[in-house]
Amino acid sequence: MDLPKAYTHETVEPKWYARWLEWGLFEPRGSGTPFSMVIPPPNVTGSLHMGHALNNTLQDILCRYKRMDRYRVLWVPGTDHAGIATQNVVERQLAAEGLTRQQIGRKNFIERVWAWKHQAGNAILHQLKSLGVSCDWKHERFTMDEGLSRAVREAFVRLWEESLLYRAERLINWCPRCKTALADIEVVHEETDGQLWHIRYPLAEEPSRGIVVATTRPETMLGDTAVAVHPEDERYRAFHGKKIRLPITGRIVPLLADPYVDKEFGTGALKITPGHDFNDFEIGNRYGLDKISIFDADAKLDGQAFRARGETGDWIARYDGKDRFEARRMVVDELRGGGYLERTEPHRHALGRCYRCSTVVEPYLTPQWFVRIKPLAEPAIEAVRKGAIEIVPEGWANSYFAWMDNIKDWCISRQIWWGHQIPAWYCSRCDGNNIIRGTMDEITLTKEARPIVAREAPRLCPKCGGQDLVQDPDVLDTWFSSALWPFSTLGWPDPTQDLKTYYPTSTLVTGFDILFFWVARMIMMGLKFMNDVPFRDVYIHALVRDEHGQKMSKSKGNVIDPLDLMREYGTDAFRFTLASMAAIGRDIRLSEERVAGYQNFVNKLWNASRFVLMNLNGNENNARQETRALDAAELNLPDRWIRSRLAATITEARTAIDNYRFNDFASVLYQFTWHEFCDWYIEMSKLALNGAVGGRVDQSRRFLLEVLEQILLLLHPAIPFVTEEIWQVLGPNRPSIMSEPYPKPERRWTDRAAEAEMDFFMEAIRAIRNLRTEMNCPPGREVKVVFCGPAEDLAALRSFEPYVRALARVGAAEYGGDGERPKGAATAMVGSVELY
RNA sequence: GGUCGCAUAGCUCAGCUGGUUAGAGCGCUCGCCUCACAUGCGAGAGGUCGUAGGUUCGAGUCCUACUGCGACCACCA
Numbered sequence: 001m002d003l004p005k006a007y008t009h010e011t012v013e014p015k016w017y018a019r020w021l022e023w024g025l026f027e028p029r030g031s032g033t034p035f036s037m038v039i040p041p042p043n044v045t046g047s048l049h050m051g052h053a054l055n056n057t058l059q060d061i062l063c064r065y066k067r068m069d070r071y072r073v074l075w076v077p078g079t080d081h082a083g084i085a086t087q088n089v090v091e092r093q094l095a096a097e098g099l100t101r102q103q104i105g106r107k108n109f110i111e112r113v114w115a116w117k118h119q120a121g122n123a124i125l126h127q128l129k130s131l132g133v134s135c136d137w138k139h140e141r142f143t144m145d146e147g148l149s150r151a152v153r154e155a156f157v158r159l160w161e162e163s164l165l166y167r168a169e170r171l172i173n174w175c176p177r178c179k180t181a182l183a184d185i186e187v188v189h190e191e192t193d194g195q196l197w198h199i200r201y202p203l204a205e206e207p208s209r210g211i212v213v214a215t216t217r218p219e220t221m222l223g224d225t226a227v228a229v230h231p232e233d234e235r236y237r238a239f240h241g242k243k244i245r246l247p248i249t250g251r252i253v254p255l256l257a258d259p260y261v262d263k264e265f266g267t268g269a270l271k272i273t274p275g276h277d278f279n280d281f282e283i284g285n286r287y288g289l290d291k292i293s294i295f296d297a298d299a300k301l302d303g304q305a306f307r308a309r310g311e312t313g314d315w316i317a318r319y320d321g322k323d324r325f326e327a328r329r330m331v332v333d334e335l336r337g338g339g340y341l342e343r344t345e346p347h348r349h350a351l352g353r354c355y356r357c358s359t360v361v362e363p364y365l366t367p368q369w370f371v372r373i374k375p376l377a378e379p380a381i382e383a384v385r386k387g388a389i390e391i392v393p394e395g396w397a398n399s400y401f402a403w404m405d406n407i408k409d410w411c412i413s414r415q416i417w418w419g420h421q422i423p424a425w426y427c428s429r430c431d432g433n434n435i436i437r438g439t440m441d442e443i444t445l446t447k448e449a450r451p452i453v454a455r456e457a458p459r460l461c462p463k464c465g466g467q468d469l470v471q472d473p474d475v476l477d478t479w480f481s482s483a484l485w486p487f488s489t490l491g492w493p494d495p496t497q498d499l500k501t502y503y504p505t506s507t508l509v510t511g512f513d514i515l516f517f518w519v520a521r522m523i524m525m526g527l528k529f530m531n532d533v534p535f536r537d538v539y540i541h542a543l544v545r546d547e548h549g550q551k552m553s554k555s556k557g558n559v560i561d562p563l564d565l566m567r568e569y570g571t572d573a574f575r576f577t578l579a580s581m582a583a584i585g586r587d588i589r590l591s592e593e594r595v596a597g598y599q600n601f602v603n604k605l606w607n608a609s610r611f612v613l614m615n616l617n618g619n620e621n622n623a624r625q626e627t628r629a630l631d632a633a634e635l636n637l638p639d640r641w642i643r644s645r646l647a648a649t650i651t652e653a654r655t656a657i658d659n660y661r662f663n664d665f666a667s668v669l670y671q672f673t674w675h676e677f678c679d680w681y682i683e684m685s686k687l688a689l690n691g692a693v694g695g696r697v698d699q700s701r702r703f704l705l706e707v708l709e710q711i712l713l714l715l716h717p718a719i720p721f722v723t724e725e726i727w728q729v730l731g732p733n734r735p736s737i738m739s740e741p742y743p744k745p746e747r748r749w750t751d752r753a754a755e756a757e758m759d760f761f762m763e764a765i766r767a768i769r770n771l772r773t774e775m776n777c778p779p780g781r782e783v784k785v786v787f788c789g790p791a792e793d794l795a796a797l798r799s800f801e802p803y804v805r806a807l808a809r810v811g812a813a814e815y816g817g818d819g820e821r822p823k824g825a826a827t828a829m830v831g832s833v834e835l836y
Numbered sequence: 837g838g839u840c841g842c843a844u845a846g847c848u849c850a851g852c853u854g855g856u857u858a859g860a861g862c863g864c865u866c867g868c869c870u871c872a873c874a875u876g877c878g879a880g881a882g883g884u885c886g887u888a889g890g891u892u893c894g895a896g897u898c899c900u901a902c903u904g905c906g907a908c909c910a911c912c913a
Binding site: 264281 | 840860863871873909
């Protein structure tokens with residue numbers, strides 16, 4: 001029964017993690033109230049970063065606490081297939097071999113992604129394990145597991161059957177690099193310095209007159225089908241009803257008067273490109289304008305788009321195949337050459353970029369699948385408004401409402417290969433003209449194609465009995481499967497015991513960056529398919545920044561690898577740091593010094609434990625119940641005090657964690673452990689153990705052990721490894737600390753009189769030490785102290801004299817009878833301190 | 837453009853529903869290798885709580901404006 005002089009996290013951490021697994025301690029146990037959480041599934045492509053570390057540390061603290069507190073805890077881990085991100089990774093590998101996915105074909109490509117997933121995809125889970133997370137690995141799921149894929153198909157089909165899903169040609173955000181549609185929230189708007197080009201469009205009838213439009217995207221004029229002005233704009237009243245002949249294309253377009261146009265902006269005249277601008281699209285719909293899609297999927301000019309309309313001219317050949325930015329330069333040059341470019345001015349505006357690859361997105365007219373979202377959003381809004389779901393900190397509820405109130409239909413189809421292929425098929429016989437076969441096995445579907453939606457591939461066309469059915473080549477947005485995560489991981493659509501027991505889950509811990517991507521959608525889908533919220537509480541934690549408050553990013557080179565910190569300072573120190581800085585609603589500025597500071601705390605706990613251990617004689621455990629039940633009358637003051645303080649600490653720690661105040665939790669325990677238990681209680685216990693203050697020595701030993709064990713139990717959720725290590729040395733061969741109940745304060749422990757008395761004595765000791773320092777008294781040198789004050793206080797001090805002697809190095813004490821001194825003010829009672 | 841958040845010791849931050857001398861960690865100063873711990877012990881310096889008003893018996897804590905940061909949302913070409 002001994003602790004090594006130094007704590008070695010390198011060997012202790014893996015040892016205990018392996019044993020916890022072996023003992024099945026992460027699996028739900030007992031018959032307590034269920035407490036369940038699902039992990040925000042990290043991307044299979046990911047590696048552990050600070051965000052994951054914080055997110056999972058907080059979840060683990062909750063789980064370990066609840067588990068010890070006798071809840072039946074299930075924490076479901078897993079990973080997300082991360083469609084575009086993963087596809088990009090594997091495509092890059094192919095590129096290194098000089099290949100493209102198109103060259104190897106869809107089937108081979110998907111096999112290749114799976115191979116990659118099996119080989120490298122679970123790295124992040126191993127990293128999570130080294131963080132100590134106590135999730136139930138037997139429940140591990142992957143969003144493309146067979147079970148979860150079935151859930152995805154089921155959800156899709158049900159939405160379709162209830163007309164909450166439709167396929168239609170709409171203007172969507174298109175990433176020309178990923179070559180897929182994106183949902184609105186997958187577009188990151190970025191303020192960018194651009195230009196505003198003022199272009200003169202001549203009237204068809206009188207080319208000498210014209211109207212000047214202002215645009216940030218001159219190349220889109222090739223797709224213009226109208227010009228609009230405000231109906232009450234006096235400048236343009238004379239133009240109403242006129243036709244305009246566009247430069248370059250020579251296309252004749254109408255001039256519209258529409259109040260949407262802002263008279264103040266630019267020239268007050270707006271070119272309308274319904275095929276490449278969301279507003280123009282709306283206007284186009286109102287006036288029945290042609291929507292010309294001037295680009296292909298690569299955002300290169302598509303000559304066919306013009307030829308198909310019967311347009312002619314050598315400009316078509318000139319622009320055909322040109323990239324959109326090249327086209328812009330060409331258009332500007334050509335306009336300038338033709339005298340159409342009136343002027344340009346610098347203009348700052350928000351540019352949309354792909355959230356995966358930062359390519360400037362292109363509004364693009366294509367057939368896509370959409371979720372009709374309003375009917376799903378309404379109950380989801382209600383759930384938060386009525387408190388069925390509580391968002392912490394509540395400020396985020398505002399963002400949630402703002403987004404949900406203005407939510408637009410969700411584009412869920414993606415033109416990539418890695419993901420859940422859409423469970424819709426098309427009949428070659430019925431729909432032949434709408435199915436365009438490309439090279440290899442690629443097909444393209446027109447907007448008129450009529451999908452047959454089914455859970456499993458149909459053998460025959462239900463209409464004509466045809467056998468040649470092709471599946472929709474698109475896959476679903478990754479977030480579609482994530483939205484089902486809280487119930488798909490529990491076995492849905494089967495009515496499993498897990499679902500019954502653990503749904504709705506208790507708490508979701510996540511970052512605000514995926515509030516809309518994920519949280520909002522889980523709420524909508526949970527309510528839709530489970531008729532109940534997916535979780536009761538949503539705890540939204542902050543971002544981990546560097547010590548200067550900068551976002552960590554590879555490009556800035558300020559990324560701190562959590563694994564490095566864990567290796568250097570120990571996982572417990574790292575976890576405790578994260579917890580202690582996780583104040584509600586505030587970003588975390590992580591500095592390495594801070595972690596080092598908490599490593600000292602771990603070390604302090606270790607050494608305090610060594611002290612306790614070396615003072616035990618082996619019989620203490622037998623009498624623990626007795627110790628806990630002892631009456632105040634049987635105890636000396638320090639014992640009464642520490643027990644009372646312990647009770648208060650337990651209450652505060654529980655309250656903190658119950659309210660997701662992880663920083664309070666950490667701070668309360670730090671304070672108690674170091675500054676009450678170590679600084680005072682242990683120091684005073686030395687006298688008791690030496691027999692210098694009377695009382696029973698065995699009782700003092702038991703008290704030391706008892707309080708230390710309570711400290712270990714309290715701290716375990718935050719620093720699981722070192723607490724288990726000490727726990728096991730204190731009681732060899734006993735069950736894991738994880739299976740112990742979380743401390744509860746007993747009413748009799750609270751002893752306000754003892755606390756007041758100790759405060760008084762501690763103040764006296766500090767006053768003496770203070771005076772010693774002021775008079776430059778060497779630390780080892782004993783002094784004589786004269787106390788003056790009310791007789792009652794003097795008597796109290798006299799009873800405490802052995803402690804005063806030891807803790808303030810007092811060799812002799814005198815008690816003068818100055819009744820004038822204020823009662824209870826210990827500092828004032830220290831009349832004089834002198835060398836003797 | 838809209839919404840929200842933050843401004844408290846040198847640094848990073850607590851301070852929840854307004855109430856005794858505003859706290860912590862790190863850093864700093866001084867003195868100590870005191871038999872658990874120098875990853876330590878003891879003592880100490882350091883803050884007109886962003887600015888200006890207001891509510892109140894009383895405000896870092898509530899209200900208003902301003903300044904400075906930051907975030908999110910957004911179709912003004």
